Amino acid sequence: MTKRIIKVTPVATSIALTLGLSACGTDNDGNKYVPPVPPVQVVTASDDAQFNVEITGKAVKGTMKQAAVSVMTLNEAGETVPVAFRLSASEETETFMAEASSQEAANLAVEASKIEGNPDTVVTNNSGGYSIYLEDDFTGPVYITVKTLAESDDSFLRCDAYLGCGEYSVAPAVDEENDGDNNIEFGEWYKTDLELSVVKYIEEPEADDSQSDINPERAYTANTTLLTSVVAKLLMSESVSIDDDAIASASLNSVIKVLGPDSAILLAALNTDLSAGGAIDLSNIEGDEELNAAVLILTQLASSVQSLPSITDAINQMVNNVKTESFAAGVNSFGIQTSNSTLNSDSETVADEDLIQIAVNITASIFVAAATGGENDIKAALEAAFIAMNPSASASDIANFASNSALIAKKIKKAKDKGVKNGAATNAALTNLGKTIQKVLSKLGCAGSECIVGTDFFAKLAAELSKQIDMTEMNLTKLQDSVDSAQADLLAVQGLGGDAIVDADDAIAFVLAVAELESEAEESRLVSISKALFTKARGYMGGAKLLTSRSSDYSQILDDAKALRAGTKAEAGEVLAFSKALKILIKESEKVISDFNIDVEVAKRIALKAEAKADAKQTLATTAESVSTNALSAAQAAVDSGSLDAVSLVETAIDAASDFVEAVDQLELAISKALAAAQSYAKKATDDSSEADEAANLIAGAIQMRAAAVTQAALADEQFEKALELQTKALLDVATREVKATSESLATMTVLTSSGGDAIVTSADVLSDVIDELASSGNSGTGNSSSQPEWAYDYSLDDLTLKLTNDTTQEMISAIASYQGDKLVVAWGATLKGSNGESVSLITNTNQAEALKECEDFVAGTITNPKDIDSCLSITFDRTVDAGTVDDALITDIKAWNNISIMDGASGFEGRLNVIGNDTIDVATVTLEGNSGDLGFKVVGMVDGSGAEDKSTLEIMVNDDAAMGYTLKMMGTESAGYSGDVKAMYNDKMMSFGTVTKVTNGISISYIDGDTINYTDVTFIDLTK
Structure with a gap:
């Protein structure tokens, strides 16, 4: 390799002057000897350098084009200092030489001369992209800034916020992206x-x-985005040594505090280096990065912030929040706050948290509309979002926005479709991801102890990281197969070149083979895929190191990440070698075309080949259309009939429609290539009318295919949207069936039916009757009750104990009490029988003294959780009471906490029945909470007797996940009747699935699907008793 010598002498003038003076040493007239000035030593330093450490990235908040890029490094004091870099990789070695009075000065001069060779200006391209190359032996931090200006230069920022980014000071001219009004709109x-x-x-x-000149390890991705800016500001503002660990610490702290722990789990591959992903402009999705969960979280946050008054203020607010003890003592080796750290419990997510949360919710809802619907759905979401973001907007403002929302919706749909067409994601994948991301982003950040990650967080992170590593390993296997095939094709094509070319036919065969190999390499996206996998593997390594710093239990994940990194590195190296060899073949092909004068024939063959490829893609698209149409028809029939297979058939239809969209996208790409090839043929076929006619026919055919493909693309979109509509209907049908099943389960629960409820109420009747009877029977005694003759009693007013037994039914009721200030505290229990033989137990300690002490402690507040006690009763009077004064006191309220178990041979019940009655305001509340079989539920009933007629409210809430938050609520009076509705979660919101009315001995529910079902023998406990 040649050398380019650069010689600089920054101290030449001073050296020359010194040398001149050194010749003047003589005896003077006073015969005094003057020693000569010693010669200045000149030291020469030199260094050879190549610049091949590649850093590529994109500046996106949306896209920053023609923006100034600054590249610096950091010294040991954390200060920014210049660093030598170039805009392209070195093709030759540069030699730098300098002279100075010391070795250190000469060395510094050499380094300075390298920096003097830096480009005068660096700006991003129209996609926000930039590439720089550092010296081969560079190691350390690089600090990159990208800046747009409001005045003076050619830099611009693209708006990728769905609701827009403010207003222009002067409206721009109308063009392909700007509509000419004063609003800075999406795109x-x-x-x-x-x-x-x-x-x-x-x-x-x-x-x-x-x-190595082919080394993926020396190629880095460094995007500049919203959160990388937060991390950079954190690092630059703290006195910390910047290395991978410091960046990982600041990155994960930023994710947790800005986005929240749940988001951090999904960002497993990016947590320790946010610059490796998330640089996507939602208004122009180019396909160079996968639209996965992590990337969508980052891009939707960034898009949302752009709709706020100041992006810079939002970044600074995030930085201030994350800085709260982010680098405090008590963090682990990565600086991550763990469960043994301290944290200010008053810290908040960010200033203006509510505004950012609203903006993010809006972005997520509009994205869901774009991923799961058409332009009308997006338009509706936009208009709802505008009102949510601008609650004080006037009717005129709302109308003005609505008048333009269709155009914005069209842009959003077009941007999403472009991302799908460019391979960033499939329609089916976006449909699934949209709602997942919406749920995760519904709660941003953390506060106080939420920000302190512990064992559970790291376990979830490990599970997600392992899952992503496994998926990437599968993708690596696919890539390896593609690379093996490409390498085999490369060898075959290489065999056709060089000495194998002896005539024009050989030359044509070689050139066509090179063109085909180039086309296949482009279509298979080997370079971008291999780079993406290697970048992910690097991220997994960072995450795995973080986990193993926490616990050696995660060492296997680190081993897996290392193996994956080695595999992706090797494959990326193979792809780079393939690309290098392909470039050599392309140059050889160009020379062969010129040497054999075969440009027209080659253009013809390429055009014909491209036409054949387009025909093949058209056949695939037609097949995909047929599959999608049939799947959609089957799904429609299943939904219409209410089939139990409807959901799975709809999912099949969604996948088929998504495949149809993808097939048409591939067709349109093939047609575009065919048209370009035909046009190239036409330009060269000027000397032969038959060839010119042939080229014209190829052009006409491609244009005709393009028009048909546009129609087919519209049909594919229509079928996908229809499949999504059917999914909504099918899932609603499933949800309705689940609600009905839950209603049925509640209606047959013993604790809620007449037999179960009557058993408890009967025990209260027995207890009440016997106590009334014994009130005038002395301080103690035994015998049988006259009012309840099957019940025997044994009581003592001195000890405040009572025991009732029924030898016939083997039932028992026991109680022990004590006076505690203005309260009578009772510990009681019972074993009862329902009318159908159910065993109903009010659980208490077999040691009555211990049972009473537990109840006393609970009433006094020593025990605070009612779930920690057995069955207790507290009667409050209007004064302090004892045995001598209790008869003269008035009861003000009664509270009961009952630990209940019902055994009926079926589902049974384990839980608590709590009663609070306030005589002062004449209001009673009953709470029943527990589990019947696998179903957990809570019943809250209230009776307000303060008016002329009792008013009752009843609410039943089911906790089981399958019940989707089932809630039945009724209210009313006996004279007016009782009514309400039954609700459950659907599409992440509570919705009504039917209306409820009370009927004789039960309830009636009229469901949204038209069914009305009566549930009888359901009392939900007689609250008045």
Whole structure:
């Protein structure tokens, strides 16, 4: 390799002057000897350098185009200092030489001369992209900033906030992206002052990599985004040594505090290096990055912030929040706050948290509409979002926005479709991801102890990281197969070149083979896929190191991550070698075309080949259309008939429609290539009319195919949207069936039926009757009750004990009490029988003294959780009471906490029945909570007797996940009747599934599907008793 010598002499003038003076040493007239000035030593330093450490990235908040890029490094004091870099990889070695009075000065001069070779200006391209190349032996942090200005330069920022980014000071001219009004709308470019930044650490190369010219390890991704700017500001503001661990610490702290722990789980591959992903402009999805859960979380946050008054203020607010003890003592080796750390419990997510949360919720809801619907759905979501974001908007403002919302919806739909067409995701994947991300983003950040991650967080992170590593390993296997095939094709094509070319036919065969190989490499996206997998593997390594710093139990994940990184690195190296060899073949092909003068024939063959490929893609698209149409028809029939297979058939239809969309996308790409090839043929076929006619026919055919493909694409979109509509209907049908099943389960629960409820009420009747009877029977005694003759009693007013037994039914009721100030505290229990033989137990301690002490402690507040006690009763009087004064006191309220068990041979019941009665305001509340079989539920009933007629309210809530938050609520009076509705979660919101009315001995529910079902023998406990 050649050398380019750069010689600089920054101290030449001073050296020359010194040397001149050194010749003047003589005796003077006073015969005094003057020693000569010693010669200045000149030291020469030199260094050879190549610049091949690649850093590529994109500046996106939306896209920052023609934005100024600054590249610096950091010294040991954390200060920014210049660093040598170039805009392209070195093709030759540069030699730098300098002279100075000391070795240190000469060395510094050499380094300075390298920096003098830096480009004068660096700006991003129209996609926000930039690439720089550092010196091969560079190791350390790199600090990159990207800046747009409101005035003076050619930089612009694209708006990718769905609701827009403010207003122009002067409306721009109408063009393809700007509609000419004063509103900065989705997809439009505007001028503003904004600086984003990123800190990237460049590792020391491994010994076997440092001299390799094909080395994926020395290629880095460093995007500048919203959160990389937060991380960079954190790192630059703290006195910490910046390395991979410091960046990982700041990154994970930022994710947890800004987005929340749940988001951090999904960001498993990016938590320790946010610059490796998330640089997507939602208004222009180019497909160079996968739209997965992690990327969507980051991009939707960034998009939301752009709709706020100041992006810079939002970044600074996030930084201030994350800085709360982020680098405090008590953190682990990565600086991550763990469960043994301290944290200010008053910290909040960010200033203006509510505004950011609202903006994020809006972005997520509009994205869901785009992922799961058409332009009308997006339009509706936009208009609802505008009102949510602008609650004080006037009717005129709302009308003005609505008048333009269709155009914005069209842009959003187009951007989403472009992302699908470019391979960023499939329609089916976006449909599933949209609602997942919406749920995760519904609660941003954390506060106080929520920000302190512990064992549970790391276990979830490990599970997610393992899952993602497994998925990436499968993708690596697919890539390896593709690379093996490409390499085999490469060898075959190489065999056709060189000495194998002896005539024009050989030349044509070789050139066509090279063109085919180039086309296949482009379609298979080997370079972008291999780079993406290697970048992910790097991220997994960071996450695995974080886990193993927490516990050695996660060492297997680190081993898996290391193996994956080695595999992706090797494959990325193979792809780079393939790409290098392909470039050589392309150059050879160009020379062969010129040497054999076969450009027209080659253009013809390529055009014909492209036409054949387009025909093949058209056949595939037609097949996909047929499959989708049939699947949609089957799904429609299943939904219409209420089939139990409806959901699975609809999912099949969604996948088929998504495949249909993808097939048409591939067709349109093939047609585009065929048209371009035909046009290239036409330009060259000027000397032969038959060839010119043939080229014209190929062009006409491609144009005709393109028009048909547009129609087919519209049909594919229509079928996908229809499949999604059917999914909504099918899932609603399933949800309705689940609600009905839950209603049926409640209606047959012993604790809620007449037999179960009557058993408890009867025990209260027995107890009440016997107590009334014994009130005038002395201080103690035994015998049988006259009012309840089957019940025998044994009581003592001195000990405040009572025991009732029924030898016939083997039932028992026991109680022990004590006076506690203004309260009579009772510990009681019972074994009862329902009318159908059910065993009903009010659980108490077999040691009555211990049972009473527990109840006394609970009433006194020593025990605070009612679930920690057995059955207790507290009667409050209007004064302090004892045995001598209790008869003269008035009861003000009664509270009961009952630990209940029902055994009926079926589902049974384990739980608590709590009663609070306040005589002062004449209101009673009953709460029943527990489990019947696998179903957990809670019943809350209230009777207000303060008016002329009792008013009752009843609410039943089911906790089981399958019940979807089932809630039945009724209210009313005996004279007016009782009514209400039954609700459950659907589509992440509570919705009504039917109306409820009380009927004789039960309830009646009229469901949204038209069914009305009566549930009889349901009393839900007679509250008045």
